[in-house]
Amino acid sequence: MTTQREDITHNAAGFETDQDAVFDRIAARYDLLCDLFSFGIHRHWKRRVAQLIAREPWRDLLDGATGTGDVVLRVAAAQALGRDHHIIASDISPKMLAMASRRASNLRANITFRQLDAHAMPAIADASIDLYSISLGLKICERDKVLREALRVLRPGGRLVVLEASHIAPAWLHRAYLHYMGMAMPIIGWLATGGDASAYQYLLKGIHQFPDAADLADEIRAMGFTEVSFEKLTLGIVAIHVARKPA
Numbered sequence: 001m002t003t004q005r006e007d008i009t010h011n012a013a014g015f016e017t018d019q020d021a022v023f024d025r026i027a028a029r030y031d032l033l034c035d036l037f038s039f040g041i042h043r044h045w046k047r048r049v050a051q052l053i054a055r056e057p058w059r060d061l062l063d064g065a066t067g068t069g070d071v072v073l074r075v076a077a078a079q080a081l082g083r084d085h086h087i088i089a090s091d092i093s094p095k096m097l098a099m100a101s102r103r104a105s106n107l108r109a110n111i112t113f114r115q116l117d118a119h120a121m122p123a124i125a126d127a128s129i130d131l132y133s134i135s136l137g138l139k140i141c142e143r144d145k146v147l148r149e150a151l152r153v154l155r156p157g158g159r160l161v162v163l164e165a166s167h168i169a170p171a172w173l174h175r176a177y178l179h180y181m182g183m184a185m186p187i188i189g190w191l192a193t194g195g196d197a198s199a200y201q202y203l204l205k206g207i208h209q210f211p212d213a214a215d216l217a218d219e220i221r222a223m224g225f226t227e228v229s230f231e232k233l234t235l236g237i238v239a240i241h242v243a244r245k246p247a
């Protein structure tokens with residue numbers, strides 16, 4: 001059921017960061033949860049995100065809601081990063097950031113880990129970023145605000161890359177998938193988090209409420225981005241959108 005809050009803010013999961021520090025609590029188990037929920041397929045999705053990022057001529061990359069750093073680690077693996085490449089890996093959860101920082105400790109890449117709320121990042125100057133990426137974070141945020149903030153920090157001509165839940169076609173298969181997730185996620189999530197229901201409830205709600213790729217593309221366009229396109233992966237379980245800030 002769609003609540004008034006979701007109507008106003010486009011917050012698919014209804015997650016309020018100041019109300020529940022769930023990602024701090026599950027930080028140590030987040031990677032395991034990802035593998036269990038997706039049967040490891042999220043690794044392929046994030047590799048694809050890194051490939052798309054590697055195609056772009058960027059110097060300053062901001063990864064929002066970076067979590068344990070899965071995407072930035074893959075970016076560092078996908079392309080030879082020079083001294084002029086600077087990555088800001090940002091998240092609202094200090095514990096997720098600590099995990100990301102630990103995982104990246106052997107990398108030579110120039111990565112700064114910063115605690116930032118993707119809804120408002122006053123510490124990041126206007127038009128200072130070449131590429132803004134966000135993976136599996138938009139559904140638990142107020143996506144209008146996040147997209148508007150991405151547009152603000154991007155340089156003219158800068159790129160947006162979004163990995164997020166989508167809809168499988170045909171619709172009956174999508175309904176079957178949601179039904180399966182509705183049964184499997186609480187069991188797997190309960191076992192993997194030691195009974196912390198928040199984690200999988202938000203993610204499950206987010207998957208249910210998040211729009212199809214074509215609708216998200218319309219939202220991104222309406223926000224002021226151009227050259228909006230998307231590709232669906234794994235039958236449409238997720239999609240990757242890319243867009244450009246007008247030059």
Ligand SMILES: C[S@@+](CC[C@H](N)C(=O)[O-])C[C@H]1O[C@@H](n2cnc3c(N)ncnc32)[C@H](O)[C@@H]1O
Nearest residue numbers: 023065066067091092093096117118135136137
């Ligand atoms: C589902 S995880 C995705 C992590 C990672 N990007 C990935 O693909 O595995 C969502 C992340 O969003 C972060 N997050 C939630 N609300 C946020 C906000 N308002 N600003 C920044 N990060 C946020 C959480 O702390 C969590 O690390």
